[in-house]
Amino acid sequence: DSGVTQTPKHLITATGQRVTLRCSPRSGDLSVYWYQQSLDQGLQFLIHYYNGEERAKGNILERFSAQQFPDLHSELNLSSLELGDSALYFCASSAWDGEETQYFGPGTRLLVL
Amino acid sequence: DAKTTQPPSMDCAEGRAANLPCNHSTISGNEYVYWYRQIHSQGPQYIIHGLKNNETNEMASLIITEDRKSSTLILPHATLRDTAVYYCIVRVDSNSGYALNFGKGTSLLVTP
Numbered sequence: 771d772s773g774v775t776q777t778p779k780h781l782i783t784a785t786g787q788r789v790t791l792r793c794s795p796r797s798g799d800l801s802v803y804w805y806q807q808s809l810d811q812g813l814q815f816l817i818h819y820y821n822g823e824e825r826a827k828g829n830i831l832e833r834f835s836a837q838q839f840p841d842l843h844s845e846l847n848l849s850s851l852e853l854g855d856s857a858l859y860f861c862a863s864s865a866w867d868g869e870e871t872q873y874f875g876p877g878t879r880l881l882v883l
Numbered sequence: 884d885a886k887t888t889q890p891p892s893m894d895c896a897e898g899r900a901a902n903l904p905c906n907h908s909t910i911s912g913n914e915y916v917y918w919y920r921q922i923h924s925q926g927p928q929y930i931i932h933g934l935k936n937n938e939t940n941e942m943a944s945l946i947i948t949e950d951r952k953s954s955t956l957i958l959p960h961a962t963l964r965d966t967a968v969y970y971c972i973v974r975v976d977s978n979s980g981y982a983l984n985f986g987k988g989t990s991l992l993v994t995p
Contacts, residue, residue: 772926803982813927813970815982828982860926862983870915870974870981874926 773797774863774875782881788849791878795842795863801825802844803864803872804836808857819844820867851882887971892990895965901958903989905971908952914974916947917983918956920967927970927985930956961993 773796783789795802804816815828819838838844848855858879862872888906895901917932931938931945938945944957958965970988
C-alpha cells in the first residue's frame with residue numbers, strides 16, 4: 771500500500787459525458803502527478819501540481835483539467851469524453867517539488883462506451 | 884531527455900537472480916536512474932534509484948556502470964510475485980517538470 775488513494779476504482783460512462791477522478795496523496799506530500807495509461811500509448815504524464823499550483827503539463831488534452839485543493843487532494847476532470855479516453859488513470863504523490871520518488875495510487879479504470 | 888533502452892522481455896526461474904539491463908547512454912551528470920515496476924495494471928511501484936554509486940535496499944540492488952551509460956537492476960531471489968513490467972527511467976528535466984517518462988519497459992516472467 772503506497773498511501774495514495776484514488777476514487778472511484780472503476781467508472782463506466784458514455785461519450786460526451788464528464789467525469790471527475792479524485793486522488794488523495796500520501797500524508798504530508800505536496801506534489802501530485804496525474805498519468806494516463808492506455809493500451810496503445812503506455813504510461814503518459816498528464817499534469818503536475820505542487821502545493822495547489824500547476825507546475826507542469828504533459829500530454830494533457832484541452833478537454834481535461836485538474837486542480838489541487840488546500841487540503842492537497844487533487845481532482846482530474848475529463849469532459850466531452852470520447853471512446854479513446856478509455857484508460858487507466860493514475861495519480862502519484864511525492865514529498866516536494868523536485869523530489870523524484872513518486873508513489874502511485876491504485877488507479878481509476880475509465881471505460882467510455 | 885535521456886532515453887533508455889530495455890529488452891522487451893526476459894524470463895527467470897524462481898529462486899534465481901533476475902538481472903534486468905538498461906542502457907541510458909545520453910544521461911546527464913545530474914540525472915538519476917530510477918526503477919519502477921508495474922504488476923498487471925496495478926499502480927507502478929517504486930523499487931530503487933541511484934546517481935553514481937551502486938545501491939541496495941530490501942527489494943533490489945542497482946548497479947550503475949562507471950561511465951553511467953548503463954545500469955542493471957538485480958532481484959536477488961526472484962519469486963513468482965516479481966512477474967511484472969520493469970521500467971528504467973531517467974529523470975525528465977524541467978520542460979515537463981519532474982514527470983517520469985516510462986517507456987515500454989521489460990516484461991519479466993518468473994517461472995516455477
